[in-house]
Every structure is written in C-alpha cells, then in structure tokens.
Amino acid sequence: MKHYLSINDIDNLSEWVAEARALKRVPKKHLSLGTEKTICLLFFNNSLRTRLSTQKAAMNLGMDVMVMNFGSEGWALEYGDGTIMDQGTSEHIKEAAQVVSQFCDIVAIRAFAKLEDKTKDEAEEVLNGFAKYTSIPIVNMESSTAHPLQALADAITLEENNSQNKPKVVLSWAPHPKALPHAVGNSFVKMMQLQDADFVITHPKGYELNPEITKGCKIEHDQEKALENADFVYVKNWSSYTDYGKVLVQDSNWMMTAQKLGNAKFMHCLPVRRNVVVEDAVLDGNQSLVIEQANNRTFSAQIVLKKILENL
Amino acid sequence: MKHYLSINDIDNLSEWVAEARALKRVPKKHLSLGTEKTICLLFFNNSLRTRLSTQKAAMNLGMDVMVMNFGSEGWALEYGDGTIMDQGTSEHIKEAAQVVSQFCDIVAIRAFAKLEDKTKDEAEEVLNGFAKYTSIPIVNMESSTAHPLQALADAITLEENNSQNKPKVVLSWAPHPKALPHAVGNSFVKMMQLQDADFVITHPKGYELNPEITKGCKIEHDQEKALENADFVYVKNWSSYTDYGKVLVQDSNWMMTAQKLGNAKFMHCLPVRRNVVVEDAVLDGNQSLVIEQANNRTFSAQIVLKKILENL
Amino acid sequence: MKHYLSINDIDNLSEWVAEARALKRVPKKHLSLGTEKTICLLFFNNSLRTRLSTQKAAMNLGMDVMVMNFGSEGWALEYGDGTIMDQGTSEHIKEAAQVVSQFCDIVAIRAFAKLEDKTKDEAEEVLNGFAKYTSIPIVNMESSTAHPLQALADAITLEENNSQNKPKVVLSWAPHPKALPHAVGNSFVKMMQLQDADFVITHPKGYELNPEITKGCKIEHDQEKALENADFVYVKNWSSYTDYGKVLVQDSNWMMTAQKLGNAKFMHCLPVRRNVVVEDAVLDGNQSLVIEQANNRTFSAQIVLKKILENL
Numbered sequence: 001m002k003h004y005l006s007i008n009d010i011d012n013l014s015e016w017v018a019e020a021r022a023l024k025r026v027p028k029k030h031l032s033l034g035t036e037k038t039i040c041l042l043f044f045n046n047s048l049r050t051r052l053s054t055q056k057a058a059m060n061l062g063m064d065v066m067v068m069n070f071g072s073e074g075w076a077l078e079y080g081d082g083t084i085m086d087q088g089t090s091e092h093i094k095e096a097a098q099v100v101s102q103f104c105d106i107v108a109i110r111a112f113a114k115l116e117d118k119t120k121d122e123a124e125e126v127l128n129g130f131a132k133y134t135s136i137p138i139v140n141m142e143s144s145t146a147h148p149l150q151a152l153a154d155a156i157t158l159e160e161n162n163s164q165n166k167p168k169v170v171l172s173w174a175p176h177p178k179a180l181p182h183a184v185g186n187s188f189v190k191m192m193q194l195q196d197a198d199f200v201i202t203h204p205k206g207y208e209l210n211p212e213i214t215k216g217c218k219i220e221h222d223q224e225k226a227l228e229n230a231d232f233v234y235v236k237n238w239s240s241y242t243d244y245g246k247v248l249v250q251d252s253n254w255m256m257t258a259q260k261l262g263n264a265k266f267m268h269c270l271p272v273r274r275n276v277v278v279e280d281a282v283l284d285g286n287q288s289l290v291i292e293q294a295n296n297r298t299f300s301a302q303i304v305l306k307k308i309l310e311n312l
Numbered sequence: 313m314k315h316y317l318s319i320n321d322i323d324n325l326s327e328w329v330a331e332a333r334a335l336k337r338v339p340k341k342h343l344s345l346g347t348e349k350t351i352c353l354l355f356f357n358n359s360l361r362t363r364l365s366t367q368k369a370a371m372n373l374g375m376d377v378m379v380m381n382f383g384s385e386g387w388a389l390e391y392g393d394g395t396i397m398d399q400g401t402s403e404h405i406k407e408a409a410q411v412v413s414q415f416c417d418i419v420a421i422r423a424f425a426k427l428e429d430k431t432k433d434e435a436e437e438v439l440n441g442f443a444k445y446t447s448i449p450i451v452n453m454e455s456s457t458a459h460p461l462q463a464l465a466d467a468i469t470l471e472e473n474n475s476q477n478k479p480k481v482v483l484s485w486a487p488h489p490k491a492l493p494h495a496v497g498n499s500f501v502k503m504m505q506l507q508d509a510d511f512v513i514t515h516p517k518g519y520e521l522n523p524e525i526t527k528g529c530k531i532e533h534d535q536e537k538a539l540e541n542a543d544f545v546y547v548k549n550w551s552s553y554t555d556y557g558k559v560l561v562q563d564s565n566w567m568m569t570a571q572k573l574g575n576a577k578f579m580h581c582l583p584v585r586r587n588v589v590v591e592d593a594v595l596d597g598n599q600s601l602v603i604e605q606a607n608n609r610t611f612s613a614q615i616v617l618k619k620i621l622e623n624l
Numbered sequence: 625m626k627h628y629l630s631i632n633d634i635d636n637l638s639e640w641v642a643e644a645r646a647l648k649r650v651p652k653k654h655l656s657l658g659t660e661k662t663i664c665l666l667f668f669n670n671s672l673r674t675r676l677s678t679q680k681a682a683m684n685l686g687m688d689v690m691v692m693n694f695g696s697e698g699w700a701l702e703y704g705d706g707t708i709m710d711q712g713t714s715e716h717i718k719e720a721a722q723v724v725s726q727f728c729d730i731v732a733i734r735a736f737a738k739l740e741d742k743t744k745d746e747a748e749e750v751l752n753g754f755a756k757y758t759s760i761p762i763v764n765m766e767s768s769t770a771h772p773l774q775a776l777a778d779a780i781t782l783e784e785n786n787s788q789n790k791p792k793v794v795l796s797w798a799p800h801p802k803a804l805p806h807a808v809g810n811s812f813v814k815m816m817q818l819q820d821a822d823f824v825i826t827h828p829k830g831y832e833l834n835p836e837i838t839k840g841c842k843i844e845h846d847q848e849k850a851l852e853n854a855d856f857v858y859v860k861n862w863s864s865y866t867d868y869g870k871v872l873v874q875d876s877n878w879m880m881t882a883q884k885l886g887n888a889k890f891m892h893c894l895p896v897r898r899n900v901v902v903e904d905a906v907l908d909g910n911q912s913l914v915i916e917q918a919n920n921r922t923f924s925a926q927i928v929l930k931k932i933l934e935n936l
Binding site: 028031043046047048049051052053055056059069072177270271272273274275276280283284290291294295298 | 348350352376378380382384385386387390394395396397398399401402403404406407408410411412414415416
C-alpha cells in the first residue's frame with residue numbers, strides 16, 4: 001500500500017483489525033518507527049475526532065506532526081487545467097501539492113464534498129490532486145466520497161463487540177436538518193462488503209447511495225423490517241445522491257429510538273444531533289458504541305500510518 | 313488533586329508557590345515526568361499568554377501537546393439536557409467531552425463568560441461539562457468565573473517581590489470600553505484570602521464582585537483611601553455583577569496613575585489598554601510587575617501539570 | 625548575527641549557501657543543536673511554504689515549535705506611542721513582544737505590508753516592535769519590505785543551477801489582479817547585489833521599486849531586451865512603489881511565456897497565478913525551478929536558525 005485513499009487500499013481487513021487491536025493494547029510499542037518522520041495534516045474543513053486522533057496516532061508512532069487549516073491559513077486553491085487565474089484562487093493544486101510534499105513524509109487530507117456538483121465532488125480534486133502531483137503517501141481524513149479511517153475504526157469496533165458468526169448489521173439513514181455528504185455511508189458499505197455479515201441498508205426512497213458502491217447489498221425501505229433481529233445498527237444521515245445534495249425529507253419517524261433498536265448495539269461516527277438522528281435514551285444507554293468508535297479512530301489511523309511507514 | 317478548576321484545588325498555596333519558584337530556576341528538571349503523556353489545549357476564546365505559556369509548561373515537562381481552537385476548528389456544542397438538536401449546534405458536550413478525553417491524558421480548557429446570562433455563566437457548562445463527562449484531569453485556562461492559573465502566577469509574583477511581613481495589597485477596578493468578565497478578579501480575591509496580607513478591594517459602587525466570593529474582604533469605594541500605603545496594586549476591569557455584564561460607568565478617574573500608585577508595585581494580568589486602564593508612566597516604570605506576572609504563567613501552569621502528572 | 629531581519633544580516637552569502645546545501649544533504653545532522661530550545665512562529669498573515677518549511681527546519685534542528693496565528697488567535701495590537709487605547713486594539717506591542725519572548729528562545733514573525741501607508745509599512749512596526757522590546761532573536765518570515773528567507777532560498781537555488789561564471793539574472797515584473805507588496809522583489813534585489821552576476825530589473829514605467837534598494841542596479845523597461853541571453857528569469861508582481869500600493873497596469877503582455885523565456889531557467893517564490901503571471905508551459909516545463917525554490921525554503925530557514933542557535 002502506498003496511499004490510504006479508500007477502503008480498497010486495505011489488502012486484508014481482518015489482519016488490519018487484529019493489528020489495530022494489538023496497537024490499542026500497547027499504543028507506544030512502535031514509538032521509534034516514525035522517528036525523524038513528519039506528517040502534515042491538512043484540513044479544508046472542521047474536525048474534532050479526526051484532528052486529535054490522527055495527531056495522537058502519529059505521536060504514538062514517534063512522528064513529528066504539522067497541522068494546517070488550509071482554508072483559513074493558506075491560499076485559495078485552483079484545480080482547473082489551463083485556467084487563467086485572475087479570479088479568487090491564488091495557488092494551483094499542482095504547485096501546492098508538490099510543495100507540501102517536500103516538507104513532510106506523509107500528508108493527510110480532509111476535504112469534504114461541497115454537494116453542489118456531483119461530478120466535481122466525485123473527481124475528488126483535492127485528494128486526487130495531491131495524489132497525482134506528489135510522490136509521498138496520502139491519507140484520506142474524509143474526502144468527498146469516502147471516510148476510510150472511520151470505516152476502519154468501525155470495523156475494529158464491530159470486531160470488539162461481535163459475538164456472532166455472522167452478525168446482522170443494519171445501516172439506517174436518519175433525518176438531519178442539513179444536507180450531509182455520503183462519505184461515511186459509502187465507506188461503511190465498502191467495509192461491510194469485506195465482512196462475513198448479514199448486511200442491510202435501509203433508507204426512505206430517494207436516498208439511495210451511489211449504486212456502484214451498494215451493488216450487491218440488500219436494500220430495504222421498510223426500516224422496521226430492516227431492523228428485525230439486528231445485532232448492530234449503524235445510523236447516519238446523508239443527502240440525496242440522485243437529486244444530488246438535496247434534503248428530500250426530514251421524516252422524524254426515521255430517528256433511531258431505544259424501542260426500534262431492540263437488543264442491537266448502536267453505532268454512529270459522531271458528531272450526532274441528539275433527538276434528531278437518535279434519541280437520548282440510545283446514546284445514554286449501554287448498547288451505544290459511539291464513544292468506543294471514536295476511541296478506535298486513533299488505532300485505525302495508527303495502523304494505517306504504521307503500514308505506510310513500514311513501506312517508506 | 314484531580315482537576316485544577318479553581319483556587320480551591322490548591323491544598324497548600326505557599327508550598328505550591330515555593331515549588332513553582334524552584335521550577336522557574338530549573339524549568340527542564342522534570343523533563344521525563346510527562347514523557348508519553350499528551351495534553352490537549354482547547355480554546356473556545358482567544359489567547360496569547362495562556363496559549364503559549366501552557367504549551368511551554370507542558371513541553372518543559374516533556375509532554376506532547378495538541379492545541380485546538382474549538383470554536384473555529386471543531387463543531388458548535390450543545391449543552392442542554394434533552395434538547396432536540398435541529399438548530400445551530402451539531403455535537404453535544406456529552407459526546408465531545410468523552411471523545412476528547414480518549415485522545416489525551418489531560419485536557420485544558422478556555423471558555424470565557426458570555427456575560428449575557430449570569431445563571432448560564434455560573435453553571436460553567438463547558439468546564440463542568442468536561443469535568444462531568446470525562447475521567448481525565450481538567451485544567452481551567454480561564455472559565456466564566458475563574459482564572460486560577462493567573463491567580464497562581466500572581467501569587468508567585470507577589471512572593472517574589474514582597475518584603476513585608478503582611479503586605480498591603482489592593483485590587484482596584486479600572487475603566488474599560490468593553491464589558492469584561494469577573495474571572496480574573498474572582499480568582500485573585502480567592503487567592504488573596506489564602507494569604508497573610510492586608511487586602512482591600514476598591515471599585516465604584518455597582519461594581520461589587522460576587523459577594524459569596526468577596527465575603528469577609530474589606531471593600532472601600534474611595535480609591536484614594538484604599539491605595540494609602542499600598543505595597544501592591546492589582547488593577548483590573550470587570551463589568552457589573554449585580555446588573556450582570558453591564559458597563560455602568562467608564563469613569564477615567566479610576567485609571568491607575570503613577571501618582572496614585574505611590575511606592576506600590578503595579579500588577580495586571582494583561583492584555584492591558586494603555587492610558588485607559590493604566591497610564592503609560594506606570595507600565596513603563598520600574599514598579600510594574602506585569603511582564604514578570606506573564607512570565608510566571610509558565611511556572612503556574614507547570615506546577616499544576618506537575619502535580620496532576622504525579623497523580624496520574 | 626543576532627536577528628535575521630533582512631539580507632543585510634548575512635555576513636557571507638556564499639558561505640551561508642554552501643552551509644545550507646550541506647544541511648540539505650543531511651538535514652538531521654544537527655538534531656541536538658536545538659534540544660530544549662523553543663521557537664514561536666507568529667503569523668499575522670496567511671502562509672503555506674513559510675509555515676511548513678520553517679516548522680520543518682526547526683524540527684530538523686530538534687527544536688520545539690509553537691505556531692500561533694496572531695491575528696485570529698491573539699489580541700489586536702496597538703503600535704502607537706502614548707495612544708489612549710479605548711478603540712479596537714486591546715494589547716500594546718510593548719507588552720506583547722516582551723511577553724512572547726519569555727515563552728521561547730527565538731521568535732519568527734510574518735507581517736505583510738498593508739499597502740495603505742508607505743511610511744507605516746516602512747516603519748515595520750510589527751517586526752521592529754518585536755526587535756525593540758524583546759531580548760531574543762527575531763526571524764523575518766516576510767515583513768512589509770523584506771522576505772529574506774525567500775531570497776536566501778533563491779540564492780541556494782541559483783547556486784545549485786548555475787553553470788556560468790557570471791550568469792545573467794533578470795528580475796521581471798508580471799501582471800496580477802491584486803495589489804501585492806514589494807518584499808520579495810526587494811530582498812531578491814538585495815541578495816543579487818551580493819552576487820557576481822549580470823543582474824537586470826525589468827518592469828513597466830511606474831513600477832520602480834524603492835530606489836534606495838535598487839541603487840546601482842540596471843533597470844530596463846523593454847522586457848524583450850532585458851531577457852536577451854538570460855540564464856535565470858525571476859518573475860514577480862508588485863504594486864507601484866511611487867504611487868504606493870496602486871495597481872497601475874495589468875498588461876498581460878508582461879506575462880512570462882516559454883517563448884520569452886528562451887533557454888533561461890524560470891524562478892518564482894510561489895504562490896503563482898497560472899496564465900496571469902506566467903503561462904502553464906513555463907511552470908510545467910523542465911526549465912522551471914519553482915518547486916526546488918520552495919524546497920530550499922527549509923534549508924534557508926535551517927541555516928538561519930542554526931546560526932542563531934549557535935550564538936544563543
């Protein structure tokens with residue numbers, strides 16, 4: 001593996017999960033692996049968990065860390081080929097990517113979907129721009145279409161909490177006042193496709209994720225039916241993919257409740273809007289895994305960085 | 313001591329001051345104490361001295377430091393119980409606090425009073441939210457009602473510059489164009505109550521600090537009388553506590569001058585507005601201790617972190 | 625050398641360049657030189673290259689680094705003597721400078737020209753304020769009138785790519801939609817005056833740089849003539865100095881093209897607006913040195929910090 005751009009970059013998920021869990025037991029075991037190596041974390045969007053957990057993971061491996069809020073601290077980037085740059089952008093991704101890569105050994109990037117133009121979002125111009133114009137490894141800290149560090153943390157959390165041979169895992173859409181990207185949903189689906197599980201996606205009609213990603217997945221529009229006998233319920237809002245970036249309904253009937261959850265474990269990537277996406281009783285109950293999911297972000301980042309460092 | 317939330321968390325002020333002064337002489341003496349330990353500094357407000365001195369103190373103890381401007385870099389936090397979060401806030405303190413505490417060993421927080429609602433400010437929802445929902449130690453880097461790192465630095469500065477058995481120390485209100493919080497005043501008062509000093513508070517009527525905090529303190533509304541034979545004069549503006557958060561008067565007669573100061577030493581926590589709070593002649597004269605107070609911020613933070621680390 | 629404020633602080637340019645190239649070969653050779661030393665990087669303006677390369681340089685020398693966006697994270701500074709500070713500024717440079725210098729061993733500062741008032745910009749109130757009120761070394765990370773870390777990186781780049789006894793180096797003005805400072809141009813000129821080169825400055829009439837800086841330099845208003853037989857062409861926009869801070873013309877005939885460039889090497893400090901300042905063909909061709917110039921920023925910062933650390 002050179003880059004960690006998507007779940008596709010994992011060669012053996014169960015091995016990675018096992019290694020991550022070993023790191024979790026002794027986080028500082030490989031403190032010399034990253035000595036004299038530098039990671040640069042570039043944020044084009046806000047971040048809490050990703051910001052702190054990726055720093056922590058890098059420090060657990062002995063790396064130096066530089067954090068930069070690219071949007072507010074750097075220059076507005078241009079991505080177009082051949083653009084006459086006489087407007088708002090003052091630096092081209094071609095230069096920015098090459099330059100940044102000279103100051104560090106690994107670059108990690110967060111650049112959300114803007115949800116205005118599907119083609120543009122799917123082009124992943126920030127992430128792919130860096131991957132195209134640099135020679136160093138790139139780590140995806142959530143791009144327009146993928147959040148593979150989150151999905152890897154989710155895989156660790158599933159493994160830690162699973163007692164079934166073939167658990168039933170449901171990904172359930174939830175209402176939200178704002179239009180949100182598909183990245184978390186996409187990467188969770190891709191990760192689940194690597195698992196031996198009974199996996200079901202449920203959402204109102206019109207909220208279908210990218211069909212190329214969900215190909216082969218069970219999709220059930222009746223949430224109640226989907227949740228029957230679930231072992232894990234992963235709840236997440238996303239905006240429409242077909243009617244790109246639109247909020248079609250905010251039907252509060254889709255909110256997750258303790259009653260709907262039954263005996264299943266509850267998962268969410270956070271941040272979560274209480275009593276909109278999920279009711280308090282779920283988050284405050286002992287079936288919620290959300291805090292442990294966040295904790296596992298450190299170890300998903302750490303296993304990714306470890307594998308990259310071992311290849312440098 | 314687990315947390316350092318207020319002056320009340322100091323078990324023996326004179327011992328702490330003595331230890332801090334020892335650290336000041338050899339700042340890197342305990343460089344291995346914080347090895348492999350991480351502190352996260354969360355800023356909900358601007359900061360110069362606190363930002364740099366707390367980082368420096370942590371580095372002097374060998375800690376890794378993560379700095380985050382929570383307001384601009386993270387998510388808007390919700391504090392209410394049972395809130396339906398369909399408005400501006402996207403993450404609840406319950407999750408944020410639990411999550412952050414998984415990525416570090418100590419969390420330090422700055423969250424100023426908003427001065428709009430006394431009850432809300434006094435609830436200290438940020439600081440107390442973190443203290444309630446995390447298991448790790450919390451350090452107060454100035455909250456709505458307290459700034460105990462500043463007051464501890466002030467105690468160090470007093471001790472360094474005192475030549476009296478029982479010095480006369482005056483806390484004098486000063487005019488300011490904006491409404492400012494009571495935190496610095498409150499913590500200075502609480503710290504002075506632990507000292508063997510002749511302590512007097514002076515301010516125009518209507519600017520009484522929280523009477524529960526000043527209970528037992530001499531309060532003199534005649535500034536001239538209050539300043540008579542003072543050894544140390546601590547100047548600070550605050551808005552009205554009774555008429556909460558209001559600027560009642562900006563009477564420039566209350567500005568500190570070299571003439572009023574007499575032979576006393578001048579103290580202020582900084583930043584200070586020259587020729588509004590205090591005239592140039594005082595700050596530029598050799599009775600001013602303000603630069604040394606700021607310097608002592610490193611060692612007040614360092615003694616606090618040292619004591620927390622020793623208990624981890 | 626105490627401070628590194630301008631090219632004038634270089635005692636022997638060719639020696640510095642040679643030392644910097646040695647550092648480039650073994651960047652971590654002096655990893656113990658900065659141990660237990662702290663540098664504080666203060667940004668009053670945006671930055672990409674300077675932010676990351678100066679951090680990297682300091683880490684290559686084993687220093688601890690604190691980065692602060694002074695404008696957004698600190699307090700608005702006052703520079704005037706005797707000002708009654710009852711308006712927008714809340715801290716005076718006198719206090720800020722003294723205080724910051726207590727928390728670190730070296731302070732590096734970026735504070736651009738505002739281009740509103742020549743006298744004010746030339747007073748360099750931020751940089752000179754820090755130099756005046758602190759006792760620690762100051763490094764200029766681009767001030768109103770100078771960018772000596774860039775010019776030193778340019779000197780390294782010239783030396784690496786030069787095969788002539790006395791190369792012809794042309795500094796050519798280029799069009800730009802916004803009014804830009806003179807700092808890069810000024811420092812490049814001053815650096816070139818220390819070189820054994822045939823140096824020519826070319827720009828439209830009205831774009832003369834400060835004549836005290838260009839004194840003795842060849843100035844040729846005919847760009848074509850200036851570029852004849854050039855070995856290196858350094859392109860940069862700046863606003864008018866005479867009609868201070870104004871954009872007089874944006875004549876696209878002054879854009880650098882592959883045809884104009886001929887066999888010369890192309891240089892620019894970045895960020896650069898493609899197809900406004902220079903056409904794609906130049907930046908994407910193999911005569912462009914811009915990426916290597918940016919790379920050399922690490923080593924220009926590192927040689928400066930190394931010399932300062934050796935004198936501490």
